[in-house]
Amino acid sequence: MAACSPALPQNTLAPAGEVARDILGLFQVIFWMAAVVFVVVQGLLIYAIFRFRRKPGDTAIPAQVHGNTPLEVAWTIAPAVILAVIAVPTIGTIGKLAEPPDGKPVAQVSVTGHQWWWEFQYPELGVLTANELHIPVGSRVNATLKSADIIHSFWVPRLSGKSDLFPGSRTTSRWFDADQPGEYQGQCAEFCGASHAHMKFRVIAQTQADFDAWVRAQKAPAAATTGAGATLFTNKGCGACHTIEGLAQGKVGPNLTHFASRGTLAAGEFVRNDENIATWLRNPLAVKPGSQMPNLGLSDSDIQTLVTYLQALK
Ligand code: CUA
Numbered sequence: 486m487a488a489c490s491p492a493l494p495q496n497t498l499a500p501a502g503e504v505a506r507d508i509l510g511l512f513q514v515i516f517w518m519a520a521v522v523f524v525v526v527q528g529l530l531i532y533a534i535f536r537f538r539r540k541p542g543d544t545a546i547p548a549q550v551h552g553n554t555p556l557e558v559a560w561t562i563a564p565a566v567i568l569a570v571i572a573v574p575t576i577g578t579i580g581k582l583a584e585p586p587d588g589k590p591v592a593q594v595s596v597t598g599h600q601w602w603w604e605f606q607y608p609e610l611g612v613l614t615a616n617e618l619h620i621p622v623g624s625r626v627n628a629t630l631k632s633a634d635i636i637h638s639f640w641v642p643r644l645s646g647k648s649d650l651f652p653g654s655r656t657t658s659r660w661f662d663a664d665q666p667g668e669y670q671g672q673c674a675e676f677c678g679a680s681h682a683h684m685k686f687r688v689i690a691q692t693q694a695d696f697d698a699w700v701r702a703q704k705a706p707a708a709a710t711t712g713a714g715a716t717l718f719t720n721k722g723c724g725a726c727h728t729i730e731g732l733a734q735g736k737v738g739p740n741l742t743h744f745a746s747r748g749t750l751a752a753g754e755f756v757r758n759d760e761n762i763a764t765w766l767r768n769p770l771a772v773k774p775g776s777q778m779p780n781l782g783l784s785d786s787d788i789q790t791l792v793t794y795l796q797a798l799k
Contacts, residue, residue, distance in 0.1 A: 598637030615739030685753030714794020
């Protein structure tokens with residue numbers, strides 16, 4: 486119940502898009518039918534407990550009854566009817582969520598899950614980013630999902646239901662949308678190792694104009710590929726895992742070309758500011774156990790140089 490508090494950002498009962506509303510509508514139908522079943526079954530149970538309990542003076546064993554054909558037929562048919570009724574909106578909603586929407590424009594995004602971060606690629610726009618998924622309000626997003634390592638699950642409680650991401654050639658996909666500009670929290674929803682709980686992301690819904698401006702900024706060249714920070718980045722081997730266009734082409738960790746355009750770092754773990762970047766660089770494994778980001782043993786001055794450099798990658 487605490488998890489459903491309206492004050493919390495991952496409240497699936499506060500949908501902010503058509504897809505999330507459809508899912509909530511289905512949930513409510515099933516919830517209230519289940520509630521009626523619960524009350525009836527528990528009511529009968531409590532009635533039986535009190536009505537047939539042993540009373541003072543009862544010495545004989547009660548009549549021993551085996552089998553009651555009308556009752557057994559009834560409690561076979563009743564659940565079958567309930568399930569058949571539930572199947573109608575369930576199948577309808579599944580079908581609706583699986584189909585491309587009528588009329589609305591489509592924004593295509595490829596999502597790749599990694600231990601423990603999210604890669605977002607816009608194949609039609611030539612944009613590659615991490616941990617912050619920008620979407621235009623008024624479009625339906627078609628997310629195709631896959632994993633680079635093990636099974637993860639994509640979940641944005643206020644916008645989208647859960648879909649697993651599988652390694653190998655199998656891709657899954659789902660549609661979702663947002664009504665209003667805003668930020669929505671996402672979270673990996675499939676246990677995927679020591680830092681599963683640290684595999685967060687944000688969906689940033691924007692007006693089409695703001696989204697277009699963001700795309701232009703993401704496609705711009707990297708802010709700096711030379712200077713003390715870029716040299717240190719190269720010398721410490723950061724480029725083996727991270728891409729900065731024009732400087733390094735690592736594919737293990739998030740693309741950092743426009744790192745400072747994001748509000749968070751370490752897969753939503755921290756707000757991006759100097760202090761938090763330094764904390765992360767000083768000992769990534771203390772923040773995210775099992776992370777492939779090693780502890781590089783950086784000196785304080787190296788950390789300061791890298792913080793300054795990363796913060797300039799607008
Ligand atoms: Cu990825 Cu849990």
